[in-house]
Amino acid sequence: MTTAGSAPRRGGFSEDGSAEIVLESFAHTPDPRLKRLMTSFVEHLHAFVKDVEPTEEEWEQAIGFLTEVGHMCDATRQEFVLLSDVLGVSALVDAINHRNPAAATDSTVLGPFHMVESPRRELGSDISLDHNGEPCVFAGQVRSFDGTPLPGARVDVWQANGAGFYDVQQPDVQPERNLRGLFAADDHGRFWLRTVVPRHYPIPDDGPVGRLLDATGRHPNRPAHIHVIAEADGHTPLTTHVFVEGSPYLDSDAVFGVKRSLIRPVTVIDDPLRADHYDVSNPFKLIEFDIVLAPVTERA
Numbered sequence: 469m470t471t472a473g474s475a476p477r478r479g480g481f482s483e484d485g486s487a488e489i490v491l492e493s494f495a496h497t498p499d500p501r502l503k504r505l506m507t508s509f510v511e512h513l514h515a516f517v518k519d520v521e522p523t524e525e526e527w528e529q530a531i532g533f534l535t536e537v538g539h540m541c542d543a544t545r546q547e548f549v550l551l552s553d554v555l556g557v558s559a560l561v562d563a564i565n566h567r568n569p570a571a572a573t574d575s576t577v578l579g580p581f582h583m584v585e586s587p588r589r590e591l592g593s594d595i596s597l598d599h600n601g602e603p604c605v606f607a608g609q610v611r612s613f614d615g616t617p618l619p620g621a622r623v624d625v626w627q628a629n630g631a632g633f634y635d636v637q638q639p640d641v642q643p644e645r646n647l648r649g650l651f652a653a654d655d656h657g658r659f660w661l662r663t664v665v666p667r668h669y670p671i672p673d674d675g676p677v678g679r680l681l682d683a684t685g686r687h688p689n690r691p692a693h694i695h696v697i698a699e700a701d702g703h704t705p706l707t708t709h710v711f712v713e714g715s716p717y718l719d720s721d722a723v724f725g726v727k728r729s730l731i732r733p734v735t736v737i738d739d740p741l742r743a744d745h746y747d748v749s750n751p752f753k754l755i756e757f758d759i760v761l762a763p764v765t766e767r768a
């Protein structure tokens with residue numbers, strides 16, 4: 469008996485024609501995008517299997533690995549996203565989907581720690597509730613492509629503390645919503661807040677993805693960074709990071725998120741007037757990060 473819509477395969481399955489035989493079974497997929505996805509997936513998967521010629525034990529191991537990845541996922545841990553991250557696929561999907569014009573600020577991966585909503589905070593607030601780290605000011609201006617400031621732009625910020633942990637990783641240690649804040653830029657598109665200099669940290673490596681990194685001689689670390697999502701009316705939202713200049717791992721980020729254009733120094737400012745403006749003691753540390761958003765119509 470043949471399945472409705474498929475023709476009988478006279479020669480049966482063969483190694484040489486494996487992909488074509490499987491592709492036939494998808495020939496009547498009504499959704500053209502799904503058909504395109506499955507066609508390319510089957511072609512590449514069969515080519516991969518023919519290339520590496522796995523033993524049956526190896527294939528079982530591969531399936532066991534993916535099964536473990538699935539079992540490691542829950543409301544606070546997404547091991548499949550982590551797998552996509554360490555394979556560079558998250559960075560590639562981001563690059564494909566954000567081919568912004570050169571003048572716009574570069575995007576990078578979202579990461580798994582934006583799992584809770586950032587609390588709305590006043591400009592100038594201190595988002596470091598545990599004061600674990602070197603105090604610093606984080607400030608910038610959100611502008612459109614042509615340099616026009618974007619008043620009221622929303623700037624969502626989250627980061628690890630000076631020990632390299634996010635609040636959600638240490639619910640019994642850090643205050644809830646530590647180092648998170650949603651800010652509205654002022655009339656000149658400017659935002660500023662008090663925080664601590666983030667530290668580099670390892671991605672969660674106590675699961676199958678960590679074992680994969682270990683088995684392949686890779687480290688699990690990310691360079692120090694602050695996550696930012698910036699949004700303004702009429703503009704494409706931007707998900708990005710600011711990387712701390714001089715941080716270890718800038719050249720070997722475990723998830724391939726670093727772009728040179730996103731690296732900023734922590735500068736020491738000796739200026740009583742500016743210290744006063746930011747409500748910090750003089751001298752103070754500052755990370756400056758201006759953000760340029762692409763108008764929706766000018767998106768490539």
Ligand code: BEZ
Pocket residue numbers: 550553577578579580581671672690723
């Ligand atoms: C992060 O930056 O928060 C992150 C990104 C990818 C994987 C793990 C963590």
Ligand code: FE
Pocket residue numbers: 579581628693695
């Ligand atoms: Fe991060």
